[in-house]
Amino acid sequence: MGMTMTQKILAAHAGLDKVEAGQLIEADLDLVLGNDITSPVAIKEMEKMKVNGVFDKEKIALVPDHFVPNKDIRSAEHCKCVREFAYRNEITNYFEVGEMGIEHALLPEKGLTVAGDVIIGADSHTCTYGALGAFSTGVGSTDMAAGMATGKAWFKVPGAIKFNIVGKLPRWVSGKDVILHIIGMIGVDGALYKSMEFTGEGIKSLSMDDRFTIANMAIEAGGKNGIFPVDDLAVEYIKEHSKKPYTVYEADTDAVYDEEYTIDLSTLRPTIAFPHLPENTKTIDDITEDIKIDQVVIGSCTNGRLDDLRIAAEVFKGRHVKKGIRCIIIPATQAIYMQAMEEGLLKTFIEAGAVVSTPTCGPCLGGYMGILAEGERCVSTTNRNFVGRMGHVKSEIYLASPAVAAASAIKGKISCPCRL
Numbered sequence: 001m002g003m004t005m006t007q008k009i010l011a012a013h014a015g016l017d018k019v020e021a022g023q024l025i026e027a028d029l030d031l032v033l034g035n036d037i038t039s040p041v042a043i044k045e046m047e048k049m050k051v052n053g054v055f056d057k058e059k060i061a062l063v064p065d066h067f068v069p070n071k072d073i074r075s076a077e078h079c080k081c082v083r084e085f086a087y088r089n090e091i092t093n094y095f096e097v098g099e100m101g102i103e104h105a106l107l108p109e110k111g112l113t114v115a116g117d118v119i120i121g122a123d124s125h126t127c128t129y130g131a132l133g134a135f136s137t138g139v140g141s142t143d144m145a146a147g148m149a150t151g152k153a154w155f156k157v158p159g160a161i162k163f164n165i166v167g168k169l170p171r172w173v174s175g176k177d178v179i180l181h182i183i184g185m186i187g188v189d190g191a192l193y194k195s196m197e198f199t200g201e202g203i204k205s206l207s208m209d210d211r212f213t214i215a216n217m218a219i220e221a222g223g224k225n226g227i228f229p230v231d232d233l234a235v236e237y238i239k240e241h242s243k244k245p246y247t248v249y250e251a252d253t254d255a256v257y258d259e260e261y262t263i264d265l266s267t268l269r270p271t272i273a274f275p276h277l278p279e280n281t282k283t284i285d286d287i288t289e290d291i292k293i294d295q296v297v298i299g300s301c302t303n304g305r306l307d308d309l310r311i312a313a314e315v316f317k318g319r320h321v322k323k324g325i326r327c328i329i330i331p332a333t334q335a336i337y338m339q340a341m342e343e344g345l346l347k348t349f350i351e352a353g354a355v356v357s358t359p360t361c362g363p364c365l366g367g368y369m370g371i372l373a374e375g376e377r378c379v380s381t382t383n384r385n386f387v388g389r390m391g392h393v394k395s396e397i398y399l400a401s402p403a404v405a406a407a408s409a410i411k412g413k414i415s416c417p418c419r420l
Helices: 005-014 039-049 073-088 103-109 124-132 141-150 175-186 201-205 208-221 232-241 306-316 334-342 345-351 402-411
Strands: 024-028 031-035 060-063 118-121 135-138 152-156 159-166 194-199 225-227 259-264 271-273 281-283 295-298 326-329 377-380 396-399
Touching (some): 005 024, 005 118, 005 194, 005 225, 031 039, 039 141, 060 073, 060 103, 103 232, 118 124, 118 141, 124 135, 124 208, 124 225, 135 225, 141 152, 159 175, 175 208, 175 271, 175 281, 208 225, 208 306, 295 306, 306 334, 306 345, 306 402, 334 345, 377 402
Parallel strands (some): 031 118, 118 135, 159 259, 194 225, 377 396
Antiparallel strands (some): 024 152, 271 396
């Protein structure tokens, strides 16, 4: 009985020839990640352990991104805690304001995540790096503390679900629509503690930004991780951004999967997740009534990358945000911000009546830069639409792609570019 891609990575990092689903292992870590919310808790846990420093100052990344630039005294204190810990332990990959970005966009850009890695992060969307063929997963702050101290973490080896991707995406349909379609199909617990393994000829038509988006939201289906094969495009991305050695793992032909699905990209339509769960999906064709909105957010670790901004700018070009609608655009990193500026995307956004923020998670978690009041509706390219996620418990969040979000800002109601 063969192993899946994830199982092969975990076996190698546990020093074992073979692992099976359900097996408990201890694995060596290539990277431990924390942000300004989760790191202070981990730092306090490390202090309780009375350990002398971190296991490897090169293999820890601390990225203040949730409430940055600091929105209040408490967030400033959190960042101060992280900053002092980073300096005290000479953490190489600590990113201060001016260098930082949204963590899950920043780390691949900085070349810190490569194929074959085992990565834990005290943030649920750490599964993003599976787009590069890494095993990456979110953990609690105490596990982050143990990882920083020892360079190891324990895992229960996950079973797997295979998603065979075929066909090619139609115009105005993107990776966000793919993962929303999948979550709508299997539910928010459809992949509970499973590895979501994507394969098939259709993958070669997906950009790296599409893949990052899909892997990012594996957790929204309950997945332990999401992972893509390491093809020529992934290798090109890794070589462009990183000098780290990497290892390509491939699933065995007789690997065991708990379930298998085929996703034909050519049949997908712009997809929107209605309140208050990512599984509550409808295609644009299913929406027959006018759903008026108050705000649009384009950004986050899910959809704040360059492709996302380019698509939004294409929709906004020569058009204007509807009067009374607030449209907030958040490039995910400084490099993305700079490239968007050089390409004239920011000018397009501002001329269209949107505002552009510095890199931050901000409104995604109800932090700041776009909190919703009672009764307000927001179309957002973020990853969760739980009750109260972006503000008042009686507000509503509709998850969508950058194309749908931009078109909705122009129309003042849920729409897509094909309807402009």
